[in-house]
Amino acid sequence: MMPPHYPIVVADDSYLLGGTENGKWIDAGRMAPLLRGGERYWLYAPSRYLGTAMGARPTEELHGPYHSVRLSPEPAKTEQAIAVGGPWNALPRRPVTLSPASAVYRQAVRDILRQNGLPRATVRIIQVVRIDLEGDGTDEVILSARAPGMDRPQTYVRANDYSLVALRKLLDGQVKTFLLGASFYKTPEKPAAPCLYTLSSILDLDGDGVLEILVADAFYEGKGMVIYQMQSGKPVAVLNAGFGA
Numbered sequence: 001m002m003p004p005h006y007p008i009v010v011a012d013d014s015y016l017l018g019g020t021e022n023g024k025w026i027d028a029g030r031m032a033p034l035l036r037g038g039e040r041y042w043l044y045a046p047s048r049y050l051g052t053a054m055g056a057r058p059t060e061e062l063h064g065p066y067h068s069v070r071l072s073p074e075p076a077k078t079e080q081a082i083a084v085g086g087p088w089n090a091l092p093r094r095p096v097t098l099s100p101a102s103a104v105y106r107q108a109v110r111d112i113l114r115q116n117g118l119p120r121a122t123v124r125i126i127q128v129v130r131i132d133l134e135g136d137g138t139d140e141v142i143l144s145a146r147a148p149g150m151d152r153p154q155t156y157v158r159a160n161d162y163s164l165v166a167l168r169k170l171l172d173g174q175v176k177t178f179l180l181g182a183s184f185y186k187t188p189e190k191p192a193a194p195c196l197y198t199l200s201s202i203l204d205l206d207g208d209g210v211l212e213i214l215v216a217d218a219f220y221e222g223k224g225m226v227i228y229q230m231q232s233g234k235p236v237a238v239l240n241a242g243f244g245a
């Protein structure tokens with residue numbers, strides 16, 4: 001008998017992100033041959049459950065290479081969605097949206113920018129959410145920020161362009177900031193393919209009750225996704241996949 005394996009698919013872009021086998025993370029290349037088609041998936045938007053879908057056998061595509069998984073019914077391309085091939089509730093706790101105008105978070109972003117060589121960059125917070133990742137009663141905060149004008153992939157960078165996703169977490173009695181994907185540009189450059197990072201979803205992708213953080217990256221003609229798992233109180237990138245030129 002095959003050990004239990006649970007695939008994860010980026011549903012709005014129809015590609016395999018990998019998954020778990022016997023409780024261990026395995027990448028898309030190792031997961032793909034384990035899937036025969038007909039697998040059941042549970043679909044999640046960032047803060048709600050969408051329903052189930054059936055997944056086809058993965059097909060290998062160029063420009064990555066990546067493994068395409070067609071889902072039926074086909075999810076909307078306009079809404080971020082992650083398909084989890086495990087029957088547990090992947091959304092045991094939902095993120096709560098906080099105001100990006102908060103002085104605390106603006107200062108946190110200013111500090112990150114200064115520490116990364118951009119003391120004069122404009123602080124522009126896109127999203128702040130509060131969530132208890134472990135279910136231990138202490139909330140974590142995840143925020144994303146990017147320079148004005150960096151809302152879609154470009155073919156150039158300007159001085160003080162940046163994009164970041166950060167986790168703020170209480171560790172040993174102190175608030176620590178961890179970057180979950182970040183790019184900082186001190187000088188203009190053209191051509192260039194700056195990376196844009198956004199918080200995709202916060203889901204329990206391996207069924208252990210602790211939430212993982214999915215961070216999406218996008219650049220000119222390319223896309224990807226990284227999964228961060230909390231390990232000893234710190235976020236660790238455990239899986240990534242994507243495609244692009």
Ligand SMILES: [Ca+2]
Pocket residue numbers: 131132133134135136137138139140
């Ligand atoms: Ca917590």
Ligand SMILES: [Ca+2]
Pocket residue numbers: 203204205206207208209210211212
């Ligand atoms: Ca988990």
